[in-house]
């Protein structure tokens with residue numbers, strides 16, 4: 001969590017830092033701050049609230065200067081307020097720092113520094129770190145870069161930091177462990193950011209720091225990379241970025257979430273493009289092709305993920321077991337990593353993560369690797385920590401997802417996992433060529449069927465109008481669509497703050513049915529091929545208790561239409577592919593309800609896009 005931005009070069013830093021923070025606001029948005037250095041004076045402004053609030057507050061300071069750093073915060077230590085916001089000064093006022101992460105042993109360091117005469121204004125671990133760096137500078141008589149290195153060797157935790165020293169107007173020092181940090185390399189100018197979006201209009205060249213690396217960025221010089229632990233020189237690998245500006249702007253939509261919902265036909269197609277070769281009857285995926293025996297000989301596949309990605313993992317469990325006949329366990333990464341799981345070198349672990357930075361998922365990967373499992377990453381963000389930590393992987397090609405609520409990440413994750421399951425089914429001889437071909441050609445029709453599902457938008461909006469003031473909401477689905485019910489409930493609660501629960505439809509009679517009365521909207525996924533008759537019986541049970549039924553059905557359905565209060569149709573497809581369609585009206589429903597309730601759709605309260613703390 002938290003976004004960091006920095007600039008050093010020949011342009012005015014303030015507008016670059018502010019714009020960059022706005023692009024990174026998805027990472028945290030409870031407070032923000034900026035420090036601009038004009039070569040003689042550091043001007044610092046920070047505030048509780050959004051980057052927009054910071055922009056207003058910063059009118060009070062001089063904004064001139066070609067070196068600047070900024071921060072948008074998701075609070076960990078200390079409540080969100082002006083004082084706890086970053087940047088933080090050291091006691092002398094010479095050093096200024098921004099930090100994304102957590103210093104776990106900050107209390108003991110703080111005590112030691114207090115004993116040496118330091119005082120602290122904020123409750124943050126970050127202010128402790130900047131003073132530790134200052135103390136090292138003083139006691140060891142070393143320059144900033146060396147002091148940062150020595151200090152970081154004393155801390156336990158995670159960080160992406162940028163720090164500068166008033167005495168060195170042409171230098172910023174950055175370091176990373178656990179939290180992401182990219183350096184944009186321009187013509188005699190450098191950009192620093194948690195991801196490349198703040199500098200994409202200035203340069204396509206970026207260096208992503210590895211864990212335990214630091215860099216001294218000095219104007220007129222090459223970036224100097226070092227390993228934090230042993231001071232070994234590292235060599236920057238300058239990558240050419242593919243991202244473009246359009247992808248990270250709203251493009252006429254009111255919210256990123258809506259834009260991203262509408263991007264799904266394209267995103268799914270981009271995800272299978274070059275992999276799904278239906279006319280040749282093959283699926284080509286380098287990460288699987290090169291490791292095929294690991295999968296076909298695996299005792300089982302363990303899937304680890306969090307949140308929406310975990311729901312995609314649950315859909316994958318159905319697909320892998322049903323189609324490829326490989327046993328699968330799906331685990332919350334946060335539980336898996338702490339419960340001494342049994343993992344062997346015959347296991348394959350698939351980690352799913354949009355951001356590729358989720359701390360619990362990353363830790364689960366490390367644990368599985370230590371125990372000898374083969375780790376396969378399914379990530380959206382190219383070059384992210386999980387992608388790099390995995391033994392092999394396949395990217396989803398969803399493009400940047402900026403709305404905090406995951407939408408296109410979910411459907412593209414399912415697309416990648418379906419491709420893998422189909423490939424393994426074929427390899428293991430579970431599928432005849434004709435059945436394989438049927439799946440491939442059907443998968444190719446999914447983008448146009450998603451497009452068609454999106455046409456329900458106006459109808460969904462009218463349904464949203466009816467239920468926008470509900471206090472609770474129940475989502476039911478069976479089989480492949482049980483995880484979709486969970487995902488629908490998560491979408492609603494996270495952006496509209498309505499309490500919602502997802503259940504397997506048949507579980508309703510084991511408890512949740514007690515909740516049903518005329519006030520309770522129940523969203524039921526009742527597609528033709530998914531245990532249809534049984535779900536129809538569940539709908540009858542809801543109806544006889546006067547619950548309000550919103551049914552997601554297959555085009556042309558007549559039976560459910562007679563029972564439900566509202567019916568939203570999706571095109572017909574193979575059962576295993578229905579989650580790619582049934583999820584669309586649920587995303588739209590939560591979106592419209594949140595808009596009608598005046599909620600902040602793209603930045604819901606208390607959340608952040610990238611959860612880099614455990």
Ligand code: F6R
Nearest residue numbers: 307308309353354355358405406
């Ligand atoms: C929900 C949502 C979160 C994420 C979760 C995992 O809409 O966005 O539940 O799915 O925090 O994030 P990633 O996929 O980046 O590991």
